[in-house]
Amino acid sequence: MPTKKETYHHGDLRNALLAAAESVLAETGPEAFSLRAVARRVGVSHSAPAHHFGDTAGLLDALATEGFRRFLAAMEAEQAVAGDDPKERLIGSGMGYVRFAESAPALLQLMFGPGRKPDEASPELQQAAGASFAHLVDACRALPGAESRPEAELWADVYARWSLVHGLANLLMSGRLKTAPEGTGLDREAFVHSIVRRIAT
Amino acid sequence: MPTKKETYHHGDLRNALLAAAESVLAETGPEAFSLRAVARRVGVSHSAPAHHFGDTAGLLDALATEGFRRFLAAMEAEQAVAGDDPKERLIGSGMGYVRFAESAPALLQLMFGPGRKPDEASPELQQAAGASFAHLVDACRALPGAESRPEAELWADVYARWSLVHGLANLLMSGRLKTAPEGTGLDREAFVHSIVRRIAT
DNA sequence: CCATCCATATTGACACTGTCAAGATCAAGG
DNA sequence: CCTTGATCTTGACAGTGTCAATATGGATGG
Known part of the structure; x- marks a missing residue:
């Protein structure tokens, strides 16, 4: 099973970002939530989320x-x-x-x-x-x-x-x-x- | 009545900051709350609050x-x-x-x-x-x-x-x-x- | 009256953030 | 093969919190 598609257009960034965002939110709390931290956790550039969600509010x-x-x-x-x-x-x-x-x-x-x-x-x-x-x-x-x-x-x-x-x-x-x-x-x-x-x- | 003491050590910065913080919180919402905006509203430097409250969490x-x-x-x-x-x-x-x-x-x-x-x-x-x-x-x-x-x-x-x-x-x-x-x-x-x-x- | 001291406030710097514009990279279809 | 469009990266900008260093002025003691 291809758990992680290394297609390098990532393949499923949207869901990966959502999952990472939930983790970050749960671990660091809502106050310290950071879009860039989410991107970092997924291993993608700081500005990748914007394409899928527009801005922070969109992701949330x-x-x-x-x-x-x-x-x-x-x-x-x-x-x-x-x-x-x-x-x-x-x-x-x-x-x-x-x-x-x-x-x-x-x-x-x-x-x-x-x-x-x-x-x-x-x-x-x-x-x-x-x-x-x-x-x-x-x-x-x-x-x-x-x-x-x-x-x-x-x-x-x-x-x-x-x-x-x-x-x-x-x-x-x-x-x-x-x-x-x-x-x-x-x-x-x-x-x-x-x-x-x-x-x- | 001296409503505003222009003593220039402001006189009552602590309470002024609290009041301003409440206004900012009510007007811009908790997400957009900014320590510097509070300082700006009171007309003091961006780092004046630190002396009274330590950091953001202290003020809040x-x-x-x-x-x-x-x-x-x-x-x-x-x-x-x-x-x-x-x-x-x-x-x-x-x-x-x-x-x-x-x-x-x-x-x-x-x-x-x-x-x-x-x-x-x-x-x-x-x-x-x-x-x-x-x-x-x-x-x-x-x-x-x-x-x-x-x-x-x-x-x-x-x-x-x-x-x-x-x-x-x-x-x-x-x-x-x-x-x-x-x-x-x-x-x-x-x-x-x-x-x-x-x-x- | 004057010098000193200390709480009070300012300035400048640093790393970090969100957002935007411009460019690179890849998948697919003509 | 090569164009096209979606996807992702890079680089920049203004704004943020926090810290260290500095200035300011009111009070206190001589």
Whole structure:
């Protein structure tokens, strides 16, 4: 298998740059992110990325788009193993959300952080982000009794659940919940789960 | 009143730099933040900030510290006008939280965003952030029946409420809830309030 | 009053960054 | 074979953070 095509028009620079960018972002943090460092890591000239992504924002937009796709996949995967009960499925999505945040914090920061506002984003990014949102809405509408609830409450439900999981993910990422509080007798995973559970009440 | 002391050892450079930094952050966004631009705005040399803050991280740490103090003040103010009912007081704090987020989004991003991890932060920052957290815990423990709840549930309550409000604030800041969803018949403020209310259930 | 000292601010330099224009290199098709 | 267009490199430019060396001026002590 030709793992690395030395065609010297590299062959797959775009994806290589995306992968390298994610590594750099995860290792050095968003503050120290450098386009030239990404190019260096791939072994290509400092200005090669421009041809594929235009500028820094272009690269990060593309990376965020890929992030949203994997994000959705993570939620769907956890939902799938959760079985048939709509409540358990919603909780599964929530745990997928949180687990994604822990496995790729820099990526999620990029996706939801400042810059990259939902409007004024590329169509692909909007589409990928919209699909994630639709996933949440579907999971909420599948709950028993959702049909009979007034529209205003239903939307408040959606955003309250999103807020809770999103906020928890952010607190975890920013290191504000490195361990379950003393006195709970729980490990971190169980404590997190006991919080996420509340979106299904 | 000597609004501007032209003492030419400027007199109050530290605070002037903090104020300018906040403006730059709010106007140009965190990505484009530049230490030299801050110095320029105050009208001092590019390297003057170093003497007061060491480096960029030092300035931002100091700004985040000030942010946490104002953040706590905002919550306390809203709590004060909420009256005596512990539930209403908790909701007031929550609304103070999101209002602060809307009035100074860049600042809150700075306070909770990546970089500036709670450990490895300056003692003053830790103290200011800790005071905000204590405020939340107090508001939760003041709720009726809190005493009799098991410790694990009480902590889960605390973090679930924090998560919800924190997540909602972040969604608002990142432009993901610019207006109440259609069909709710609510304006944005009322919709936000209907979500924040849920922390007192 | 004057000299000294030290926090405060400036200047200049260095390596690094993002972006742009111009050139080189390669793959494929007429 | 040779032209064409996409891909990548080279070189330049302005701007950045940080450091060392220098200037400045307000306070303190004689």
